[in-house]
Amino acid sequence: MQLQDKVAVVTGAASGLGLGSCRALAAAGARIVGFDRDADRLAALRDALGEQAMTAVVDVADEASVKAGIDQAMAAFGAVHVAVNCAGVADSAKTVSKGEPFPLTTWNKVIAVNLTGTFNIIRFAAVAMMRNAPDGDTGERGVIINTSSGAAWQGQVGQAAYAASKAGVMGLTLPVARDLAEHGIRVVSIAPGLFDTAMVAGLPPKVSQSIVDRMILYPNRMGRPDEFAALVRHIAENTYLNATTISVDAGARMQAR
Ligand SMILES: CC(=O)CC(=O)SCCNC(=O)CCNC(=O)[C@H](O)C(C)(C)COP(=O)(O)OP(=O)(O)OC[C@H]1O[C@@H](n2cnc3c(N)ncnc32)[C@H](O)[C@@H]1OP(=O)(O)O
Numbered sequence: 326m327q328l329q330d331k332v333a334v335v336t337g338a339a340s341g342l343g344l345g346s347c348r349a350l351a352a353a354g355a356r357i358v359g360f361d362r363d364a365d366r367l368a369a370l371r372d373a374l375g376e377q378a379m380t381a382v383v384d385v386a387d388e389a390s391v392k393a394g395i396d397q398a399m400a401a402f403g404a405v406h407v408a409v410n411c412a413g414v415a416d417s418a419k420t421v422s423k424g425e426p427f428p429l430t431t432w433n434k435v436i437a438v439n440l441t442g443t444f445n446i447i448r449f450a451a452v453a454m455m456r457n458a459p460d461g462d463t464g465e466r467g468v469i470i471n472t473s474s475g476a477a478w479q480g481q482v483g484q485a486a487y488a489a490s491k492a493g494v495m496g497l498t499l500p501v502a503r504d505l506a507e508h509g510i511r512v513v514s515i516a517p518g519l520f521d522t523a524m525v526a527g528l529p530p531k532v533s534q535s536i537v538d539r540m541i542l543y544p545n546r547m548g549r550p551d552e553f554a555a556l557v558r559h560i561a562e563n564t565y566l567n568a569t570t571i572s573v574d575a576g577a578r579m580q581a582r
């Protein structure tokens with residue numbers, strides 16, 4: 326899809342990989358609709374991108390909030406062509422810790438944001454995309470890009486909920502792509518390794534340091550949000566990519582710890 330003057334909804338837009346995606350898609354000429362639950366940092370995004378962007382405080386886990394956000398995007402820009410799911414949380418705990426079972430509140434939160442939240446955006450964005458006229462050459466109406474994680478295959482100690490949520494994102498990619506193919510809507514997920522964002526800054530330093538020291542092949546460093554965003558842009562622009570999950574991880578392979 327040519328991104329010039331298209332409309333891209335990005336969740337988790339106030340930080341990290343979502344913010345990087347907003348910048349990259351804006352640089353390609355798209356108008357940006359940034360969703361996040363963090364109102365203050367969304368204002369910074371709007372200030373940075375000016376009239377090319379609008380933002381809305383949206384909780385992706387909440388159906389009514391997502392519907393209202395997509396309605397706002399339609400009212401402001403008249404269409405949705407691209408949806409990028411980056412909102413996510415990484416709360417971790419061991420399955421049993423100090424004799425106590427994994428807190429179900431943590432499980433429910435991680436699944437609600439990472440998995441249900443992704444599907445909420447998919448559902449409402451797809452309805453909006455179906456209103457687009459098909460591209461004259463390709464028949465394309467839209468593209469949905471999800472963020473899974475290397476943890477979907479290789480979750481570490483403490484990542485049961487997170488890994489399950491990200492495996493869920495990977496798992497829904499093919500059936501949703503099949504559901505939406507007849508409408509000219511593609512669905513592709515990205516499985517990042519370790520990227521330098523607020524989420525990773527929140528991990529115990531021992532955890533992130535041991536990944537950088539021992540588990541990343543080459544280049545031996547964390548990824549930068551612009552390196553993730555370059556892949557988002559490529560997926561949006563390359564109409565032949567569909568129904569798959571692409572790793573961007575410098576060859577990282579997680580050990581137990
Ligand atoms: C964000 C992405 O999408 C990409 C990724 O997933 S990259 C992978 C990110 N990994 C994680 O998020 C791991 C999550 N797990 C954890 O943070 C921790 O395991 C936990 C907080 C859940 C439990 O930690 P804990 O209660 O200290 O567990 P415990 O078994 O007692 O730990 C023993 C030791 O191993 C260390 N350890 C635990 N998990 C570790 C890990 N994954 N890597 C390195 N060291 C680890 C602990 O720091 C502790 O060290 P000390 O004894 O020196 O304090």
Ligand SMILES: NC(=O)C1=CN([C@@H]2O[C@H](COP(=O)(O)OP(=O)(O)OC[C@H]3O[C@@H](n4cnc5c(N)ncnc54)[C@H](O)[C@@H]3O)[C@@H](O)[C@H]2O)C=CC1
Binds near residue numbers: 383523
């Ligand atoms: N940073 C990394 O190494 C990796 C990140 N990921 C995934 O990439 C995505 C982006 O993560 P980062 O940019 O690293 O994290 P981040 O913490 O920098 O950004 C996540 C954003 O999501 C927002 N958010 C959280 N819950 C929300 C909700 N319910 N509704 C709306 N917004 C919400 C936060 O406010 C924040 O702005 C997440 O899905 C994460 O799981 C996957 C693999 C690796």
